Amino acid sequence: MSSREIHVVVVGGSWAGVTAVHDLMQLSHLTYPRLHITLVEQRTHYFHKTGIIRGLADKKYAEQMFIPYNRVFSHSGMSNPNHRFVCARLRHVHENFIEVEGGGRLFFDYLILATGTEYKSLPVTSSTTAEECYTQYQAMRLAMEAANRILFVGGGAVGVGLCGEIAEMYPNKTITLVHAREKLLNQDISDSFATTTEIRLQKMGVNVVLGESVIPPDFGADVIYSTGAPPGAYANSDRKNTLGDAASIAPSVATSVVPHSAGVSPTTAVNGSIPHNNSIAMSVAGNGTVNEEKMRGMYHHYAPSAAPSIVSSVSSSDPHSHKYRFQWVVQPQEVVTQTGRRIECDLTVWTTGSRPQTGFMKTLMPSSEKRPLVDRASGSVLVRPTLQLADPKYPHIFAVGDVNSLSISEKYATSAVNQAKRAVENIKTLIDDCYDFRIKMSTAMARETASKAMLVPYTGTKKGVVVALGKSQEVSNTWFAKINSWARGGKRGRKYLIDKAQKMLNY
Numbered sequence: 181m182s183s184r185e186i187h188v189v190v191v192g193g194s195w196a197g198v199t200a201v202h203d204l205m206q207l208s209h210l211t212y213p214r215l216h217i218t219l220v221e222q223r224t225h226y227f228h229k230t231g232i233i234r235g236l237a238d239k240k241y242a243e244q245m246f247i248p249y250n251r252v253f254s255h256s257g258m259s260n261p262n263h264r265f266v267c268a269r270l271r272h273v274h275e276n277f278i279e280v281e282g283g284g285r286l287f288f289d290y291l292i293l294a295t296g297t298e299y300k301s302l303p304v305t306s307s308t309t310a311e312e313c314y315t316q317y318q319a320m321r322l323a324m325e326a327a328n329r330i331l332f333v334g335g336g337a338v339g340v341g342l343c344g345e346i347a348e349m350y351p352n353k354t355i356t357l358v359h360a361r362e363k364l365l366n367q368d369i370s371d372s373f374a375t376t377t378e379i380r381l382q383k384m385g386v387n388v389v390l391g392e393s394v395i396p397p398d399f400g401a402d403v404i405y406s407t408g409a410p411p412g413a414y415a416n417s418d419r420k421n422t423l424g425d426a427a428s429i430a431p432s433v434a435t436s437v438v439p440h441s442a443g444v445s446p447t448t449a450v451n452g453s454i455p456h457n458n459s460i461a462m463s464v465a466g467n468g469t470v471n472e473e474k475m476r477g478m479y480h481h482y483a484p485s486a487a488p489s490i491v492s493s494v495s496s497s498d499p500h501s502h503k504y505r506f507q508w509v510v511q512p513q514e515v516v517t518q519t520g521r522r523i524e525c526d527l528t529v530w531t532t533g534s535r536p537q538t539g540f541m542k543t544l545m546p547s548s549e550k551r552p553l554v555d556r557a558s559g560s561v562l563v564r565p566t567l568q569l570a571d572p573k574y575p576h577i578f579a580v581g582d583v584n585s586l587s588i589s590e591k592y593a594t595s596a597v598n599q600a601k602r603a604v605e606n607i608k609t610l611i612d613d614c615y616d617f618r619i620k621m622s623t624a625m626a627r628e629t630a631s632k633a634m635l636v637p638y639t640g641t642k643k644g645v646v647v648a649l650g651k652s653q654e655v656s657n658t659w660f661a662k663i664n665s666w667a668r669g670g671k672r673g674r675k676y677l678i679d680k681a682q683k684m685l686n687y
Contacts, residue, residue, distance in 0.1 A: 186214065186611060204607075219263075219265050223309070225248050237321070272543040292578045297536050302530070324350075328354060329355075329526045336365060343355055344650045361390065364381075377647055513525060541553050553570070
């Protein structure tokens with residue numbers, strides 16, 4: 181049993197990050213009593229991304245998707261003062277410390293990056309509070325309820341799943357799915373699986389258009405961002421955002437122009453305001469730490485009483501929280517593909533994929549220009565089979581889950597969990613081999629010791645793929661996946677692993 185003080189920082193509080201914290205806590209409890217664990221996450225609550233499709237279509241399900249982190253460090257009902265949760269956005273990574281938004285520094289002996297990906301085309305994934313995220317859901321849900329003709333652009337897992345949900349809930353709506361590739365879903369999916377999925381969607385009444393591209397709006401523009409804020413939910417006084425009452429709202433009407441390249445005509449929208457993520461009093465205390473009592477009060481019964489306006493848009497003074505353009509505006513419009521095909525609809529929903537969040541890596545210098553830390557094409561962190569950074573200069577930094585450079589077939593929740601477990605196992609090996617670059621050895625000696633350590637590579641996760649098409653239908657690629665889905669309560673679309681997420685966070 182080691183008595184050395186060891187600091188491990190985990191960035192990202194989803195499947196991989198929370199799993200890493202759990203396994204590190206086991207080491208702390210059984211072997212390393214002076215192991216200090218810090219979980220850094222920009223959201224005040226765990227956001228169940230795995231169930232994003234169900235939450236966008238089902239209000240009751242959405243109310244369960246925001247789970248506080250206040251119990252994440254509980255072990256047998258007891259908390260440990262060596263461990264802490266920091267609610268902050270990661271800004272920069274350095275060799276032995278990270279910088280978070282606001283200027284704070286957190287030093288580490290080992291760092292696990294589990295920051296996941298950013299889904300730019302859906303604003304709900306950029307939300308940092310449960311209230312803000314729930315508001316995003318309300319706006320999109322009401323827009324889809326009001327639209328008779330809905331166009332989904334992007335036939336990956338999210339686009340296909342959303343089409344299935346909406347087609348099941350609203351069988352009389354005209355739903356079109358446009359996908360740039362010649363088959364649906366990801367490249368690792370077999371042609372037969374993709375074809376079966378396409379046929380299922382068509383039987384549900386979805387018009388599937390393959391091999392066509394739609395020029396996207398500028399998701400990088402820092403302009404109007406539609407969230408459909410409930411009337412009376414927020415007040416905006418001299419651009420200082422705080423919670424307010426209905427009497428303090430004074431929306432103004434403005435013209436919002438969707439880029440001409442998207443083939444959508446100008447529309448009129450209502451502008452309101454939404455609070456800065458750090459000013460939402462019910463979720464975040466003034467010092468940037470989470471108010472646990474109020475967080476507990478929000479879980480499982482967060483439901484704003486006021487209904488959002490379908491065509492409302494929200495502008496934000498926070499350059500990080502709201503940096504993309506979205507318009508949930510329901511009105512007749514025409515979208516033009518790159519081949520000139522015209523598609524008429526009342527609402528366009530972009531589900532065009534995600535990209536790893538790795539901008540914070542710019543401050544970490546590679547050992548040579550020939551050995552980059554981030555893949556320029558995909559934006560993912562380059563790793564070795566042991567899940568350490570590919571650059572041998574940083575054997576104490578690991579990247580797990582969607583943020584790393586493993587193949588697309590490893591971008592699933594089960595894979596992220598197993599990668600986190602393997603990373604913690606390898607950190608234990610490094611600790612046992614006395615690898616401590618801050619205290620025990622010089623940097624050169626530490627790297628040499630780490631290079632000789634018998635670390636175990638991550639070899640992949642055997643899994644079946646299940647794509648839910650609403651609550652009652654799904655497509656599975658193996659009998660194992662079908663049986664596993666049945667064992668978890670029938671159709672995957674009913675839960676989307678929300679029960680496992682609740683258990684993971686001790687709820």
